Amino acid sequence: MATPVSVLRLPKGPDPNCRGFDPNSPRFIALCRTSIVTSAASETDAEQLPKEQHARSVLRESFLRCLLSMTNKKVRFHLHERVKVEATFGASDIDVLNFQVSDLHTPIGVQKEALIRCQDVISFTFEA
Amino acid sequence: MQCDWPLLGPLKWIRYVNKQVKVKAGKDEERCGWLLTVDPVSASLVLVNFKEEGGASVQVVMGHAVEEVEVLREADDETTERLQTSFLPSKTRRLDPEELRKRRGGVRGWLEKNRIPVEEEGDELRVAGVLTITAPYGPEDCCSSNQIILDRIQKLIQSVIQFQPDNPETDPESDPATTR
Numbered sequence: 001m002a003t004p005v006s007v008l009r010l011p012k013g014p015d016p017n018c019r020g021f022d023p024n025s026p027r028f029i030a031l032c033r034t035s036i037v038t039s040a041a042s043e044t045d046a047e048q049l050p051k052e053q054h055a056r057s058v059l060r061e062s063f064l065r066c067l068l069s070m071t072n073k074k075v076r077f078h079l080h081e082r083v084k085v086e087a088t089f090g091a092s093d094i095d096v097l098n099f100q101v102s103d104l105h106t107p108i109g110v111q112k113e114a115l116i117r118c119q120d121v122i123s124f125t126f127e128a
Numbered sequence: 129m130q131c132d133w134p135l136l137g138p139l140k141w142i143r144y145v146n147k148q149v150k151v152k153a154g155k156d157e158e159r160c161g162w163l164l165t166v167d168p169v170s171a172s173l174v175l176v177n178f179k180e181e182g183g184a185s186v187q188v189v190m191g192h193a194v195e196e197v198e199v200l201r202e203a204d205d206e207t208t209e210r211l212q213t214s215f216l217p218s219k220t221r222r223l224d225p226e227e228l229r230k231r232r233g234g235v236r237g238w239l240e241k242n243r244i245p246v247e248e249e250g251d252e253l254r255v256a257g258v259l260t261i262t263a264p265y266g267p268e269d270c271c272s273s274n275q276i277i278l279d280r281i282q283k284l285i286q287s288v289i290q291f292q293p294d295n296p297e298t299d300p301e302s303d304p305a306t307t308r
Binding site for chain 2: 048051052053055056058059060062063066070078080082094095096097118119121122123124125126127128
């Protein structure tokens with residue numbers, strides 16, 4: 001099962017005109033509802049905005065450090081339909097929409113490099 | 129089935145941090161653990177479970193898959209401390225004040241030797257009014273909005289560490305006496 005499988009099709013790259021967090025980019029609007037809705041709600045209450053921003057940055061920093069500590073570690077991804085795959089974590093994109101991994105063990109073989117869509121992932125686990 | 133979890137917002141999410149939670153996600157799958165953080169961009173929950181032999185097992189549940197989040201209990205002080213420090217090595221490890229003072233003095237002396245204006249402001253070092261160095265005064269602890277100065281100071285401090293790795297007693301504490 002350890003024979004590497006050749007890449008069948010390269011994934012389409014990101015739109016070069018958008019910048020990840022740009023709330024007007026079609027990619028962001030289609031996939032990331034969270035931040036837009038929250039900002040709209042807090043605009044009605046200007047006092048809450050600094051508190052919300054502080055909470056947001058604390059949470060995000062913590063999460064980014066968690067992603068950092070995950071690099072080059074073996075991670076088990078739980079996908080839909082109870083599919084479990086293991087891979088070595090490489091990086092995440094800024095919107096947490098895709099994970100770049102190496103040595104992805106799939107039921108049909110080992111992919112040397114792969115991009116996993118986060119919508120396909122239910123959860124993932126690793127040892128700290 | 130989409131629940132309201134991704135729509136709660138940072139102010140509500142942060143209230144779940146440092147609590148033991150049970151998360152229902154996917155097909156009747158439940159995960160328990162201490163909540164370390166929630167990613168504000170994807171609403172993903174980071175759950176930590178400590179292992180008996182030390183170390184921790186971390187599970188991240190993607191925000192879009194969350195069906196229900198239930199709080200089981202709050203963390204006591206010891207667990208909170210463990211959550212903040214033992215898991216993420218990039219956070220500051222606490223050093224005792226004497227050690228920090230020596231290191232601060234060492235870094236300050238080195239910068240002054242290199243003709244860089246530096247002032248002590250409490251526990252921090254303020255460099256040229258635009259860069260701040262917090263404990264333990266390593267290259268990763270420099271903060272500035274000026275990328276060029278940040279780069280230069282980081283490289284300078286890097287050479288202090290290589291010069292005197294584990295011995296703060298022989299630090300430039302003794303140097304100011306010889307240079308002045």
